[in-house]
Amino acid sequence: MGIRLYREPQLDNPILVASWPGIGNIGLIAVETLRELLEAEEFGEIEPWDFFYPKLVSIRKGVLEYLVP
Secondary structure, eight states, X not given: OOEEESSOOOOSSOOOOOOOOOGGGHHHHHHHHXXXXXXXXXXXXXXXXXXXXXXXXXXXXXXXXXEEO
């Protein structure tokens, strides 16, 4: 799938919000709730598996410290 844009956006100060599904799709539910609260527009999708499929990650205090691709 790679990158799929629904439309070409006009961006002034863009911020990317990303999530993984997790158990019960909680990551997707959380990011959709955040999108609604911020009144942000979804204009595309990025399929991560075309870019990397991590074997191991280490996250400490919310920061990715180590990644084995």
